[in-house]
Amino acid sequence: NHLARARYLLSAHNVKQLPPDGGFEVAFAGRSNAGKSSALNAMCQQNALARVSKTPGRTQQLVFFDVSLPYRGPDPAPEPDKFLVDLPGYGYAKVPQNLQAHWQAFLDRYFRTRQALRGLVVVMDIRHPLKDYDRQMLGYAVSRDLPAHALLTKADKFGRGQQQQQLMMVRKELNAAFGDTVSVQTFSGESKQGVDEAREKVMGWLGL
């Protein structure tokens, strides 16, 4: 599992703080409490990887985790060039209006211009999928022809039949609204259901 080497790299709260735009990265979005941290931790086989994204003050930043291939050649090692990017969960503690606007503008610019961005993972609670925020994020990706993949998390809350029913319903809605560059699967950070499938998707986008 190449994602298991994920290490916290940096947090960016404006364009200048982003790492050089020359590599591959996959962004993770989700409403707060959807299970995004648990999903990242499960995919990277780490217990506290995404905790840093929840530190107060980091909730309005893009948090970069480095999953670059290890370098064993002579020094100097190349710049890291493969990242997982944790987008702040929407719905955290209220922030002042001007910060909110700054944040929107930053996110907007990131999605429109970031060349390294190869795909978007949207984490949604299987019981409450496709809220406004989820649609906004999927819209960003699709408007740039970036592939997106939805995780219906906390699938363990449902029986198999109910999971399949919800999966088909969401798939139908996604394809109708965003076309077939958006895929979807069931997932559980708790039971680890769907972790391999999600990891394969992300590693494919990263060229790993």
Ligand code: GDP
């Ligand atoms: P985030 O805010 O999106 O990062 O969400 P977290 O990963 O912190 O999870 C929010 C809450 O949902 C926590 O109480 C988790 O224990 C719980 N949770 C996350 N993933 C799962 C899951 O797959 N199954 C169940 N049953 N609970 C989950």
